[in-house]
Amino acid sequence: MLSLILIGAALAGDRELDVHLSVQGSDDPGWNYLSEDGHLTSIGLRGGYPLHKHLVLVGGWEHGAAGMEFNSYDDSGDDGSETSFQTGSYINQFQLGLKSGFGVNNWAKFYGTVQGDMLYGIVRVDDDPDDDENPGQVEATGVGFGVLAAAGFETAVPLGKSGLSLAFYGELGYTWLAPTHIGEVATIQIDGVSGRVGTGLRF
Amino acid sequence: MIRSTLIALLVSGCGETSDMYASEEAGTSADLAEGGDADADADADADGDTDTDSENEDDYMKLAPAATDAYVFVANPGRDTVTRIAVSDLAVLTTDVGHIPSTVQTTSDYSLAITLDEGDDSVTVIAAETMEAQSVEIRDNMNSLSLSPTGDFAMTWYDPDKESLGSSNGVVSFNEVSFVRLDPPEHVPMAVGYNPKGVRWSDDGKLAVVVSDGSLSVVDLTAAALSPTRIMLAEDELDAPVAEEVVLTPDGLYAFVRQRGVETLQIVDLAEGTVTPVDVGEDPTDMDVTPDGQRLAVVARSARQIWSYDVDDPLATPSLLDFPSDTAWGAVSFADGGDTAVLYTTSALIPSLAVWDTTTDFFDERSLIKPVKAVALSPVGDVAMVFHTKQDADDTDPSEQFYNEWAVTLMETDGLGENRMVVEAEPTGYSVTDDDRWGFYVMDGVSTLEALSFESLLPEHLKLASDPVFVGTLPGRTMAWTSQQHELGRISFYDPDADELNTITGFELNSDIEH
């Protein structure tokens, strides 16, 4: 259930408005506890405003989530007793930076982008998911910072005489993030290769 | 087992104690003949009696703790220590002594306890109050110890008939003795007669006479340098008749020597060094100085007489006292105080004794339920504890309730009161209190202390936690002690007046307490 917002292909510094899907790989041991496969899959919004012919100020937001069910055995018991609780982890990343590209022709270009990244994480722990008000609910938040750099390719198709273009892009890069302490519960550092595919409007 | 055996090999000191095993271990026979000759030779005398062995007197107590009026000292040969147990509060102190202390004795003033440390050939002098110990080396392989009455000297010697607990593998001499001056400890060795078998001390402690079969060695203990003066008793020292008994006069002027198989009594003038044989009745078997120190009584068994000599003039004609009957008694025991003695025999199965009033020379012959193994008189002599043999006289009716049983008789010597008791097992030790009120004995393998009231003639049975080994009484006090079998040491104290039995167990552990 995606709401697509057209990316504007700014061959000559157009404004942009995109929606994308992002996958960020990570081998972070902290995140490995909270996510099933260690990756961070997010959806995001991005906007851009041309500063120059070849330079666009971009900013965006990505949101990802993961859940996990924990089971532990109490070794002190004769037969071991299983206790369990669930976690839900929500990662919001706010990015701001610059994007620069060079056109191959009027409808395609390669680009690169470097953006500052602020991560806001929420981890919720619940030992009784059936009860919304049990005392075993813990919520922790934390903020971290980093940088992402990526290179991509985008193409734009004019939408008639509206002045809008529908753009499609894909980019691949790397996100560096400092360790983020999410309260006392988690310490994550979701560094890794990140890729995005998206579409949007250029205008 | 080894420890208990070692413990059992301790020597007692002061206090009235007795061990019926002592006679056996001393080599004199405690076996009573079942009729017939016990001698290898034919009947040597013409009396027609069956020749029997020598009388068995329990006059020397070995292998036991030593008591004072306040303490009991126990030697621990396995740990080279002596433990002192306080009677009042059972407090225990232990001190190190020499290697393998086989014997502990206390001086008559209770100020010192002395050990003979066979393992390293030393004597240790222990201050009774402070338990400070000093050791002095002596000659090799000594295994016997005696203390002078005044507590100034001790003498050690080697007795070949006695088991040694430890050996330093040094020279084994048959002529050496070690005198030890006790305060301060100083060793004075000397060579004396062949095979010394003991020492007799004068009452004033100034003279010591080392007894050998062939000679007496007289030592003046007041001299600056001690040396023996030999007085020969036989021409051939190596083939001399056995000196069965040697008695010193209290003033130390004379010694009386009774030799086995010799029909004369040897009067030794210790000052002059002369030996004068005097007539004595046929078959002299026992002799003792009377408690007043005035006369020496010799029992001439075959003559059925008591020959009495004036101690001050032993060469004077002795007075003769006939037995009241033709009974072949061979031993005499005098009460320490009072005028009572008892005639009896332990070498023949004769179930009788005679109570002798020494002031009137009246004999009161008493029939007994069984023959005699040992007799203990109360200090005043008004009560006698008679320990019987299990064997019975030949003419005893087997249906008698005492037949083939161990038995004890408690009897008034000056009255008719008697209590004849069958007992559970063989009595192995006995003692009497100084106040003439209680006697005590223990039995082999029976965990009780038997207390006999001399007033009521009734026994009390005190249950012990384990089998007793030795029994004794504290000098000057109405209290008995008994050591018992326990791997860690056990001793009990009994106050018959309060009927209190207090026991301390594990006192040997105290020797290993590290400070």
Add this chain to the structure above:
Amino acid sequence: MLSIFLIGCDPWNLPGGGNQFIESTWDPAVVAASDGVYVRLPHAGRLVRVKPDGTWSQVDLDGATPEKLIPTDSGNGLFVVASWPVCDDDDPLVVNVDDCPGEKLGTEYEVALVQDGKRVGNAALDGVAPQVNAAVYSHDGEMAALYLDYNGEEIVVDGLVNLNEVAFVNLGSGSVNRVAVGFAPETILFTGDDKRAVILSRSQVAVVNLDSASEDCEAWDVCVTYPLTLDADQAVVPNNVVLVADGSYALVSITSKKDVYVLDLVNESIDLLELDNVPSAMAVDEANDRTVFVYDSAARIDVVEHEFFELSSFSTDEPATSVVATSVGMLAYNDQNYHDVVTFDAATGDWHEQRAENPVMELLVAEHYAVATMRPDNYTSGSGTSAFYDENYGFGIFPVSPVTGDDPIDAISLVLESEPVGLALSADDEGEYALLLLDGVDTLLKVNLGNASADEISLEAPPIGIQNSPDGRFIVTGDTGVGMLSFVDPVDNGVVTVAGFATSGLAAPAVLPRREEKE
């Protein structure tokens, strides 16, 4: 993807995902101190302090993982045995434990005293062996004796382990004095004046001087060693000790032996008391200055007075396995297959009995009552009500009354819903109470011992156990994976529940600590 909308709806509708199996998040064997409750988090390798105001914080152990917690008697902190991984690789890229090659990874241990949420002196205790797992405290609470009380648990041997030492720790300064006392110390006792410690080891008892002003013996020296045997091949294992006669004597019972050693601590001597059976328990009757022995193999109670240590024996109907002191005499009971609960007057030898319907599991003594949890009776042969009782767990209330000519007050026997998992006592001006926890039941029962009625105090989760807190409250541990402590006020029955502390460090990398120290 739906989460973006669900955030605004129900934030606790958590997304689904995978399964994780981890080590226990928290250890319910918490330690209650005056400044909070300390909880060990095995998975996270952390120690947290939980306060009744609902907050919790991590205790800084400089990266070490708490392995054992040893409480103090006074509640003034606790001892923590901790470990941390050490990598013998100086590569600066080696940051986490997983980064270190296996053959270069080792472990080191330390013992720290933690008070007010931090290590005293910000450091470990110098020279205390990390194998220690038990502590005994002086009466004034200022000194602790730490030692290894081996109960079959695994001991990590790093190099060598000295099983002959006791470490005395001053709880104020953290200073440590180590004393060699003999092989495998079993029990330690401080004398009443706290100037000496009596330490029971195999085949010996050592007395350590703790008084620096003593002229007879240096402080921290073993002043006297009492041997318990003369044969080095014979191991004599003491299992209990009591001090009597104002600390002048120590009575030491021996495992599997009838002997009781009477150690005269003043005159430094030993006496042996031989009983007829191996005692199962002994306790001191302070009021009558006597020591009482009971036996699980004989229906008899023995009493020893403390002047001459003379023994008196009194027959009872059934053997007993335990004996405790009460306000009116000694109480003997059996936690095996017998049912008598006997109140015994050690001065007169008189006794009376009450009946526990089932075998006793745990017995506690209050001022006027003794209470016991009881297990189902395997040897039931009754019918009706008796059989019903035998099949269930039970709770008994035994009024404690003096032994007089009158019959004792009857005991009250209650049936429990499930197995009792916690029992504590409280009292106020209005009465005496037992606080009872049952397995799987999230309710604390506050039983009025006077009338056997019970108030139910709701808990947020089924309980695991209960213990006293130094501030007079009770702490109930709840069976949850995120950690739960309920602070129960026995006066007003108020409950403050704190949960979630076990999530601390739930998802965090295992970093190699103390790398800077190594450099």
